[in-house]
Amino acid sequence: MFDLIVRGGTLPDGRSADIGIRGDRIAAIAPRLEAEAGEVIDASGDLVSPPFVDPHFHMDATLSYGRPRVNASGTLLEGISLWGELRDIATVDEMVDRALTYCDWAASMGLLAIRSHVDTTPDHLNTVTALLEVREKVKGYIDLQLVAFPQDGLYRAPNGRENVIRALDMGVDVVGGIPHFERTMADGAASLRDLCEIAAGRGLMVDIHCDETDDPMSRHIEALAFETQRLGLQGRVAGSHLTSMHSMDNYYVSKLLPLIAEAGIAAIPNPLINIVLQGRHDTFPKRRGLTRVKEMQAMGIPVGWGQDCVLDPWYSLGTADMLDVAFMGLHVAQMTHPEEMARCFTMVTETNAEIMGLTDYGLREGALASLVVLDAGNPTEAVRLRPARLAVVARGKVIARSERGDAALTLPGRPASVRRRAP
Numbered sequence: 074m075f076d077l078i079v080r081g082g083t084l085p086d087g088r089s090a091d092i093g094i095r096g097d098r099i100a101a102i103a104p105r106l107e108a109e110a111g112e113v114i115d116a117s118g119d120l121v122s123p124p125f126v127d128p129h130f131h132m133d134a135t136l137s138y139g140r141p142r143v144n145a146s147g148t149l150l151e152g153i154s155l156w157g158e159l160r161d162i163a164t165v166d167e168m169v170d171r172a173l174t175y176c177d178w179a180a181s182m183g184l185l186a187i188r189s190h191v192d193t194t195p196d197h198l199n200t201v202t203a204l205l206e207v208r209e210k211v212k213g214y215i216d217l218q219l220v221a222f223p224q225d226g227l228y229r230a231p232n233g234r235e236n237v238i239r240a241l242d243m244g245v246d247v248v249g250g251i252p253h254f255e256r257t258m259a260d261g262a263a264s265l266r267d268l269c270e271i272a273a274g275r276g277l278m279v280d281i282h283c284d285e286t287d288d289p290m291s292r293h294i295e296a297l298a299f300e301t302q303r304l305g306l307q308g309r310v311a312g313s314h315l316t317s318m319h320s321m322d323n324y325y326v327s328k329l330l331p332l333i334a335e336a337g338i339a340a341i342p343n344p345l346i347n348i349v350l351q352g353r354h355d356t357f358p359k360r361r362g363l364t365r366v367k368e369m370q371a372m373g374i375p376v377g378w379g380q381d382c383v384l385d386p387w388y389s390l391g392t393a394d395m396l397d398v399a400f401m402g403l404h405v406a407q408m409t410h411p412e413e414m415a416r417c418f419t420m421v422t423e424t425n426a427e428i429m430g431l432t433d434y435g436l437r438e439g440a441l442a443s444l445v446v447l448d449a450g451n452p453t454e455a456v457r458l459r460p461a462r463l464a465v466v467a468r469g470k471v472i473a474r475s476e477r478g479d480a481a482l483t484l485p486g487r488p489a490s491v492r493r494r495a496p
């Protein structure tokens with residue numbers, strides 16, 4: 074007897090299986106479970122996947138687009154300046170409301186684990202207070218991991234370092250940084266040494282906004298790899314964005330990638346944002362501003378797609394759908410081989426879970442019973458269609474359902490309805 078059985082779904086690896094759930098855990102997975110259940114979801118012919126995971130987001134800023142005004146230049150720097158105004162006029166309650174609304178969107182899309190950076194620049198730390206409250210409120214259905222992020226610089230902003238420490242003391246999970254925004258290259262490198270030592274001392278993970286610039290001489294990832302290695306932080310450190318690598322000299326990159334691999338650093342490109350923010354100072358040819366995704370993967374470096382922003386000072390669109398992110402990443406990184414297209418799906422599920430250190434994740438017996446049923450036949454079709462999430466299960470409970478995206482047709486001699494899945 075199970076509490077819930079998801080019957081007949083196609084798993085990402087192509088197997089067809091029943092998934093039996095008891096309480097908040099997956100109790101059994103088999104081609105056919107001959108057992109009763111309190112509730113049954115018929116997933117025959119549909120893709121059943123572990124939930125989507127977003128390893129890079131900014132939940133303190135989300136759903137604030139247009140406040141106090143829109144980003145006219147479309148640049149990272151105007152976005153940072155706008156956010157600098159907004160974070161001082163936004164109240165804790167208002168930030169909590171926006172974040173909870175976003176979490177509703179995420180739940181409806183099967184996005185059940187999110188790593189959000191939290192700006193620790195202002196002394197009032199209202200951002201931290203708000204997101205700690207949100208983390209507690211959503212913990213029954215979303216794993217929300219928070220990163221202490223000194224948006225205006227660890228050393229460049231007054232009290233930048235003190236406020237990171239205060240945020241960690243308040244219960245923020247991960248150490249963040251932004252070396253390319255410090256005053257000098259030397260300050261950037263010093264900030265990484267400092268932040269990695271703080272993380273090592275507290276047993277925490279590290280996630281750095283690293284080299285989010287078109288400047289090929291922005292090489293803080295090299296210092297991050299060095300500090301990770303020196304302090305034994307392998308497997309606990311991520312470099313987000315890494316866009317300068319797009320513009321770096323190829324010979325230098327041939328030295329750099331083995332250093333990143335050796336240090337066990339993961340990379341988190343954010344294709345929706347990188348493609349609109351980077352290259353803004355270029356005429357033509359205009360750079361894509363995405364890091365070297367396939368090249369890092371070929372070296373064994375874990376690379377996951379992050380979303381970064383939804384309706385905020387940096388990005389005017391966004392839907393909480395990690396398949397939008399995978400779709401854009403696939404195009405910009407030209408990952409069109411069948412194996413690469415399927416990998417883009419894995420990046421927004423399993424790879425991102427690995428980067429966030431989620432140990433109870435996955436479709437296996439004993440793991441948390443969180444999954445999503447998609448109106449698609451396989452992972453590549455899911456990326457192509459970005460289809461309805463027919464059912465979302467979080468910790469054993471069905472938390473969202475959507476209708477299929479079929480359209481009714483009124484064309485003479487043609488079928489009465491159409492579903493855009495491959496025959």
Ligand SMILES: [Zn+2]
Nearest residue numbers: 131190282381
């Ligand atoms: Zn970011």
